[in-house]
Every structure is written in structure tokens, then in C-alpha cells.
Amino acid sequence: MTQTPLVYLSGVSKAYNNNVVLRQADLVIPQGSFTFLLGHTGAGKSTLLKMISGEVKPTKGKIYVKGQDITRWSGSKKANWRRCIGYVFQEDRLLTYRTVYENVALPLEIHECSRRQIKDKVISILKVLGIGSKAYAYPDELSGGEKQRVSLARAIVANPEIIIADEPTAQLDPITAQEIFSLLSSLNQSAGISVIMATHEWELVSKTKYPSYVVRDGLLMPWEGSI
Numbered sequence: 001m002t003q004t005p006l007v008y009l010s011g012v013s014k015a016y017n018n019n020v021v022l023r024q025a026d027l028v029i030p031q032g033s034f035t036f037l038l039g040h041t042g043a044g045k046s047t048l049l050k051m052i053s054g055e056v057k058p059t060k061g062k063i064y065v066k067g068q069d070i071t072r073w074s075g076s077k078k079a080n081w082r083r084c085i086g087y088v089f090q091e092d093r094l095l096t097y098r099t100v101y102e103n104v105a106l107p108l109e110i111h112e113c114s115r116r117q118i119k120d121k122v123i124s125i126l127k128v129l130g131i132g133s134k135a136y137a138y139p140d141e142l143s144g145g146e147k148q149r150v151s152l153a154r155a156i157v158a159n160p161e162i163i164i165a166d167e168p169t170a171q172l173d174p175i176t177a178q179e180i181f182s183l184l185s186s187l188n189q190s191a192g193i194s195v196i197m198a199t200h201e202w203e204l205v206s207k208t209k210y211p212s213y214v215v216r217d218g219l220l221m222p223w224e225g226s227i
């Protein structure tokens, strides 16, 4: 018996006013898979990811999560789906009035974890990501790469069902970028968390065997080695 895909896009189109970004996109994200999304600047990668999380509504088409059409969802159903997602936003969405610790604690607070659990998890994840010493700094006191690690820590701290990572290695040096990719890959392999990662780093993508797609001229297609 084939498993229902975690996410399934059927004939999805998106236009912002008259600017058509995606046309008739079809995509299957199986449960437990790692999927890359490539494409030039402005191609529509972030738009596609935001439609999967429910933040942006498609102009046409259906998006199914475990067989249910999320384009019809609102309120609590949408909020429940969002809670299953660890999202690494391309733009900086850290709360500037909260410390690193408090930013990373946020998803655990939403999941109503105890203070003790929150402390243990946040401290350990910050250590894993090499920013343990920045726990009580504010986002404005961090470098771009450090902020990106905080965003990643916040995305993975609550054991999400799926990680949507929008260019999570964009501001990092090649060695750190490789480390972050390895971390996502091991979360996928050992914990079975599904990952969708948008990136410009096609060299990194070409070294893996993960299914990869490219958005080009409004069309989503399997990536075959060039963008």
C-alpha cells in the first residue's frame, strides 16, 4: 500500500496581481523525505514554500497535507498544521525584543512545555549549533550567520514533523553551510523529519541523491543539473 504523501501540490498557480510566479505546479513530498528546491532569484521558491505552510494562498490549484486540502482551511486547522512545521525563514523573523534563548523557547512555549524542559532543550540545541555563548544576547547583537543559526534552532527545537528551510545556509561560509546541511540531513535520516530546503547552492545539491526540483520561468520541474 502506498503511503499518503505528507504534502501534495496539484495544479498550483500563483500570481501577485499580474505577476505570474508559478504555473500549474505539481509536487509530491513523501513522508520522511528530503527535497531540494532550486531556482534563480525571484523564481518563486519562497512563494512555493509559503504556500505549503499556508502563509500564502495559491491563485489556483490544491495543496493537500496528508490528503486534506489546506487551501480550504482557516483558524485552528491551519494553526495546527503550522505547529507541525519548523520554518527557517529567508528573511530575519527573530523577535528583536527577545533574547536568543527566548526566541528559541517560543515554539516550546506554544507546545506548553514546562520551564525545565524548555531550559534543557534550548540550552542543548544552542550548543549543538555552536551559539551556546550567545543565549542571552539580543538578535541585533549577532552576525548574520549567527542569526541564521538561531532561526534554525527555533525551527528544530520542538521536533517538527517537517522542516521548511528557505535558504538556511545563505549567509554562511562553506564549512558552516556544510555543517548546517549535515545537521538537517541527519535530522531527516535519524529522526525521520521531512525536510524541504530552498537553496542556490546547486553544487551541494549535486553531491546528494535527494530529489531536487527547480522553478524556472514559472514552471516547477525535476532538476537535472543546471539552473
Ligand SMILES: Nc1ncnc2c1ncn2[C@@H]1O[C@H](COP(=O)(O)OP(=O)(O)OP(=O)(O)O)[C@@H](O)[C@H]1O
Pocket: 016, 019, 021, 039, 040, 041, 042, 043, 044, 045, 046, 047, 048, 090
Ligand atoms: N508579497 C508579495 N507581493 C508581490 N510580489 C511578490 C510578493 N512576494 C514575492 N513576490 C514576487 O514574486 C516573485 C517570486 O518571489 P520569491 O520570493 O518567491 O522568489 P525566490 O525564488 O524565493 O527568490 P530568492 O532566491 O531571491 O529568495 C518575485 O518577482 C517577487 O518580487
Ligand SMILES: [Mg+2]
Pocket: 045, 046, 047, 090, 166
Ligand atoms: Mg526566496
